[in-house]
Structure formats: structure tokens, C-alpha cells
Amino acid sequence: MRQSGSVTPAGVGTREEVSVWKRWSSGSKVQRRAFLLPAVILLLVLSIFPFLATIALSFGTWEMGREGAYGFRGLENFARLISDARYLTSLINTVILVGGSVALQFVLGLALAWMVYQRPPGHRFYRVLFLLPMMLTPVAVAYMWRLIFESRIGALNFFLGAVGIEAVPWLTQRTTALFAVIVVETWIWTPFVFVFLYAALENIERDALDAAIVDGANSWQVFRYVIFPTILPVAVAVLLLRSVEALKIIDTVYVMTGGGPGNSTESVTLYAYRTGLQFFDLGYAAAIAVTLFIGVIAVALPIVIRMSRRAEAG
Amino acid sequence: MVHASRSLRWFVSGFLLFWAFVVLFPLYWTFTISLKDSAGIFGGASFIPWVDFEPTLDAWRRVFLQPGGTLLSLSNSAIIGVISAAFATITGGLAGYGLSRFRYKFGPLRNRDIAFWILSQRMLPPVVVVLPLFVMFSTVGLIDSRFGMILLYTMFNLPIAAWLMYQYFTQIPLDLDEAARIDGATDLQVFRHVALPLARPGLVATFIVSLVFAWNEFLFALIFTFSQARTMPILVAGQATQHGPQWWDIAVMALITVAPLVLITALLGRRLLGDILAGWGK
Incomplete structure (x- = not known):
């Protein structure tokens, strides 16, 4: 890793820029959490939710294209697997x-x-x-x-x-x-x-x-x-x-x-x-x-x- | 090799040469097939153009001139790959930076737990999420759309991107942050002007890794694309079933698909190796 000897942040930028960033960083805890937010939302929506839905699906049936067509069937699907x-x-x-x-x-x-x-x-x-x-x-x-x-x-x-x-x-x-x-x-x-x-x-x-x-x-x-x-x-x-x-x-x-x-x-x-x-x-x-x-x-x-x-x- | 006997040295050199042949032969053989016509392919073994068969560029012409086929899929793969890799690098970079610098606590979860939770998403078999995703995407009209694929591949690459960036940011000494903060920089200024420039090699590596994964991905593309957003792997995979295998065309398509990856490996292979040597193997 390249290390600069100088300790000032390189080119902190123009005055207007600084003021924008200052305002941003006021709510510190919220802002720090915001770093994680996009990743967490994406994973929750496109990974965790579908994963849980798959578990639910595995205990039932689902008719594509019909509203509320989920039917709970217990362990039926898994019983079918064995044979x-x-x-x-x-x-x-x-x-x-x-x-x-x-x-x-x-x-x-x-x-x-x-x-x-x-x-x-x-x-x-x-x-x-x-x-x-x-x-x-x-x-x-x-x-x-x-x-x-x-x-x-x-x-x-x-x-x-x-x-x-x-x-x-x-x-x-x-x-x-x-x-x-x-x-x-x-x-x-x-x-x-x-x-x-x-x-x-x-x-x-x-x-x-x-x-x-x-x-x-x-x-x-x-x-x-x-x-x-x-x-x-x-x-x-x-x-x-x-x-x-x-x-x-x-x-x-x-x-x-x-x-x-x-x-x-x-x-x-x-x-x-x-x-x-x-x-x-x-x-x-x-x-x-x-x-x-x-x-x-x-x-x-x-x-x-x-x-x-x-x-x-x- | 100082202590090895002469016969062992011969064996090692011979085996390495053999493996180099094993690595290169499929690429070379595919290349020769791409230069043949049906007589050349079904007429028995021939290995060297101009020596034991007469090469032709017919297959190359056909594949590129085919309307709506190869060029569309090639541009789909490039657009989806580049944009999703950029998204994954950005979201992963933000998460990785946050995890390396701030102390989080969500219930019992601390930083390492969160980082590991994100990484563990990569181990999840895609087939476990695709069925509900298919229902979700057909409801909102994201089937066979580039944007839908970009979303999926961003999610697909995010775990590794976040993990890699977490590793890179952790290597940047905290002293630099402190110094900037003493000079009055805010969190975001530290991120933008201290961490990001120093992490540039990491960002590039993460982007490339994500791009390669997105370019090569099969299952999501198989399920979520069929014509407008069809990517190269799906175009290639569909060849055998449509009208009997046209081996020469398939050879051309396979070569086009891997060409950018061969280039990336030739240009960046040494750097990738250096990164692995520096950061892993522990």
C-alpha cells in the first residue's frame, strides 16, 4: 500500500464543496449507518426475502399468475423427494x-x-x-x-x-x-x-x-x-x-x-x-x-x- | 530446486510443460474448428491450418453478420457486466469502508458478524433464490430486461465486493484518518480524500473480479433472459438445441466469449496474483 508522508487530506476541495459535505456529516450515527444501507437493502430484497420465500414455498404449492394461490401442504414436497x-x-x-x-x-x-x-x-x-x-x-x-x-x-x-x-x-x-x-x-x-x-x-x-x-x-x-x-x-x-x-x-x-x-x-x-x-x-x-x-x-x-x-x- | 536431483528436475519441467499444453490445447483446438467447414470437421483429424486443412473464415462472417444474435448478446453482456460491476464496487466499497472504520452494533451483531453475514450470502446457492425472484420480476416486468440483470448481478457480486473492499480499507492505517480529522475533515471528507485515493488499486481489483463473475454467470441469465437481454453464455448454451450443433459457429461464439477474459488475464494476471500473494495464503 502506498503511503504518503503528508498528513493533510489531498485537495480537500473548494469551499462550497466543503460546506455541502459538512452538512451531510451532521447526523453522525445515521450517516455512518448510511454506508451500509445500500448493501443491506439490496441483500434483504434480492437475497434474504427470496430465500425465506423459497423456504415457505417448499412447504406448499404456488400457481403462477393467480392471486394468492399459495397452498400450504406441510411436508408433502419433501415426502415426494424420498421416492x-x-x-x-x-x-x-x-x-x-x-x-x-x-x-x-x-x-x-x-x-x-x-x-x-x-x-x-x-x-x-x-x-x-x-x-x-x-x-x-x-x-x-x-x-x-x-x-x-x-x-x-x-x-x-x-x-x-x-x-x-x-x-x-x-x-x-x-x-x-x-x-x-x-x-x-x-x-x-x-x-x-x-x-x-x-x-x-x-x-x-x-x-x-x-x-x-x-x-x-x-x-x-x-x-x-x-x-x-x-x-x-x-x-x-x-x-x-x-x-x-x-x-x-x-x-x-x-x-x-x-x-x-x-x-x-x-x-x-x-x-x-x-x-x-x-x-x-x-x-x-x-x-x-x-x-x-x-x-x-x-x-x-x-x-x-x-x-x-x-x-x-x- | 537446489536440492532436487536431476531426474526430479526433468520430471517437474516435463509435467509443467504438459499442464501448459492441457491449458492451451482446448483453446487452440476450438480455434482450428472455427476455421473449418463441415468437410474439415467431419473429414477426420486435422490440426494445423494450411498444413493439413484449408482454413475458411465463413463461420466468423456468419456469426457476426447474423442479425440480432451475437452482437446484441455481446453488447448485453458488456453493458450488464460493466454497470453491475460498477454498482457492486460502489455499494460494496461503501459497506466495506463503513465496516473498517466505524463501530456498528445491530442487536448482538458487531462489525465482523455483519461482514461475515454479507460474505455468507455468496455461499447461498442461486437456485435457492431464483424461484421467488422469478415471480417478483415477472410481476414488476423485469424479465428479459438489462436493468433486471444489472440488479441481479449487483446483488450476486456484492458479497465478494464488500468483503474485498473491507480487506483493502482495513489495510489503510487509521493514523491517516486521525491526521485528517485533526485538520478538521469530516467523516465523508476522510472517506473521499483519504481512503478512496489510497484504495484505488482495491477498487480496480474488485471491479475486475465482479466483471468477470458477471460475464461468466449462467443460471440467472438462463432464467431471466431469453431475447432482448440475452447474454453471451445463454446465446452460446442455446446453440446445440436449436438446429443441431453447428460446431464451427459454436467455436466462434465460444472464442468471442472468452477473448476479453484471456485479455484481462494476460494484462492483469500478474497483478491479480500479486494481490492474492499479498493478502491471502494466510
Whole structure:
């Protein structure tokens, strides 16, 4: 952060300007709260209120376009979920996609962070290049990968054909389609893991590492007692954040398989979207969304607890 | 790398080169598809223009000349992205500044709790809010409108914007505020003339992050736009279902969608990395 030596506020402005600002700042408490006001109003109207409405909706039905058409149905929607095979499939798919892609992202991100941290030739180029995938539009990325996975025109089957392996219909059978989505999600989000673990590694004082080595620590001891404790909290936070985000998956699935074949690769968000906004079964869609919310809370809880502990300490 | 053995060094260099290839190949392959016609695409593997296939700009021409399609969506994405990112930066900046400087108390909630409450809104799955929002927006006529999308994306980015600005403002030493106050500056003068100029790098970073998120967002756009306000991701996503995939056109659209992001990464990637190195990893 740039710090100026001079302590006067730079160019407080003309006299008229000062008088306007003076008047503004008279009601101090009100004015200080006004800093928060736009943010709080926006979140209350566009986030908190709809969230509460979704909870209410999940316990009932709503007919679009008819006044006061809310009907309370108790736990009916949730009871329906338990015997809905399509919902259970979407749930299993989401868990597979989250587990598979986050695990791969973590392993690759950690390996890449460690390698770039060694400052091999080209590391300055690599560390910017490796950020790129997470900056790109997932829908566009998913299409780029379809051009690789498509069975007739895809690059992957061309490569496999060159070494004598028969063409695989990657996107039209469930197992390989889920695998393909995991590959794409991993490609997009490995940079996230990479950059935060790399930052954590760079935060270790290189002097401390050198000192440990001079003191006769072997590389295992350096890892165990210096590196591991430093990156562990970051690694846990990154894993949880990625899992929370991955649970919401829809765009890559939508483009790569459209949830198909059949509904066999649908994710929870995709199913909720279709139920609510294509079949307009709003109550049931809300119930599906609420179960996703519960899943997110379960994963996010450790972050919440950690943050509030920090808040108490700080 | 001083202590690493020679074979390990070879492995590291090889793996990094491999990953660089993995990162770049999908972009390159899409580019070659955008230069092909149907014979080039269905006629088997070909990788290098002029060497193993004859490139054509037909797809590029078609995509740009298509009436009401690509250019409208591109301008929608740009307008919605830039304005909503500016709104998010302003509202988030105000909230972040307030939280870093004043002591708030709403019931049991203190500053850190409020900051965390705002940030936690980002974890909420969008699908949990879209159904009532859809009903609300259709009642007030904000479906398929740019203004509606700007509102949604401002809300969507606000939590991260407020959190980032809160971090930036907290780094500005309070001494500077005190000094200005001794010189007779009011709260708002301190904000305008001390904090804002010093936080400029933070404002830029917050704006860029919000812009990228808004540009890439899918679910809100899928639900709330279909023609007049349709953004690039929705235009691209709709391609396969309409009249069978026209791979060459899709390739062009995908490349147009990501081009600004590649540019941002090339220009600002190092700074973004620097910010993360300085502020995170702790």
C-alpha cells in the first residue's frame, strides 16, 4: 500500500464543496449507518426475502399468475423427494461430480503449486498461464471440451484412434459422461487450488526453510514441521470453498450432456431449475433447492465456525 | 530446486510443460474448428491450418453478420457486466469502508458478524433464490430486461465486493484518518480524500473480479433472459438445441466469449496474483 508522508487530506476541495459535505456529516450515527444501507437493502430484497420465500414455498404449492394461490401442504414436497428416483439420481450425480472434481483439483493444484514454488525455468510464465482456465466462461469452456469429447469429431477419439483404441462415445453414456464433466470441472478450477496453495507456500519464509536445512533437518522433516502446518489451514479452506461452489454445478452439465442420456447425468440444480421453470412445479422445485441448501450448509459449517472463532479472537 | 536431483528436475519441467499444453490445447483446438467447414470437421483429424486443412473464415462472417444474435448478446453482456460491476464496487466499497472504520452494533451483531453475514450470502446457492425472484420480476416486468440483470448481478457480486473492499480499507492505517480529522475533515471528507485515493488499486481489483463473475454467470441469465437481454453464455448454451450443433459457429461464439477474459488475464494476471500473494495464503 502506498503511503504518503503528508498528513493533510489531498485537495480537500473548494469551499462550497466543503460546506455541502459538512452538512451531510451532521447526523453522525445515521450517516455512518448510511454506508451500509445500500448493501443491506439490496441483500434483504434480492437475497434474504427470496430465500425465506423459497423456504415457505417448499412447504406448499404456488400457481403462477393467480392471486394468492399459495397452498400450504406441510411436508408433502419433501415426502415426494424420498421416492423420486430422478431426484436421487441427481443427488448421487452431484456427489460424484463434487467428490471427483474437487479431489482431482486438489491433487493437481497442490502438485502444480509445489512445482512452480521450486522456481523452475519459466515459472513466471506458468503461474499466470495456470490462472487462465478459472477466468474463462464455464459455458464456453464446456463447449470447447465438447469439441474434444464428441465421438465423431472430437480430438480425444482422434488421439485414441492414432494409438489403436476404438472410438468411445464419451458424452452419450452415463459413466463416461460424468467422467468428462469431472475433467472439465477439474480443468476450470484447478487454478483456484493452485493459486491459493502457491500463495501459502510463498508465504513461508525461505530463510526459515534454509535455516531448517542448515540445522540438519531432512526434507521430510522440513515438510512435516515447516511446510505442512503453514499450508494446512489454507488447504482446508480451499477444499471447503471448492466443495460449496461445486455443489451448485449446472452450467458444464447443461452444455456437455444436457443431463442426458435420459436424466442420468442431471445435477440437483439442473433438476430444480427444470422442475420450477420448465414444468412450473414451484413448490417441489423449492423443496429440491432447500435440500441443496442444507447440503451447502453442512459443508460450509466448518468455514463458518472457523471464521466466527477468528472473529472472537480478533 | 537446489536440492532436487536431476531426474526430479526433468520430471517437474516435463509435467509443467504438459499442464501448459492441457491449458492451451482446448483453446487452440476450438480455434482450428472455427476455421473449418463441415468437410474439415467431419473429414477426420486435422490440426494445423494450411498444413493439413484449408482454413475458411465463413463461420466468423456468419456469426457476426447474423442479425440480432451475437452482437446484441455481446453488447448485453458488456453493458450488464460493466454497470453491475460498477454498482457492486460502489455499494460494496461503501459497506466495506463503513465496516473498517466505524463501530456498528445491530442487536448482538458487531462489525465482523455483519461482514461475515454479507460474505455468507455468496455461499447461498442461486437456485435457492431464483424461484421467488422469478415471480417478483415477472410481476414488476423485469424479465428479459438489462436493468433486471444489472440488479441481479449487483446483488450476486456484492458479497465478494464488500468483503474485498473491507480487506483493502482495513489495510489503510487509521493514523491517516486521525491526521485528517485533526485538520478538521469530516467523516465523508476522510472517506473521499483519504481512503478512496489510497484504495484505488482495491477498487480496480474488485471491479475486475465482479466483471468477470458477471460475464461468466449462467443460471440467472438462463432464467431471466431469453431475447432482448440475452447474454453471451445463454446465446452460446442455446446453440446445440436449436438446429443441431453447428460446431464451427459454436467455436466462434465460444472464442468471442472468452477473448476479453484471456485479455484481462494476460494484462492483469500478474497483478491479480500479486494481490492474492499479498493478502491471502494466510
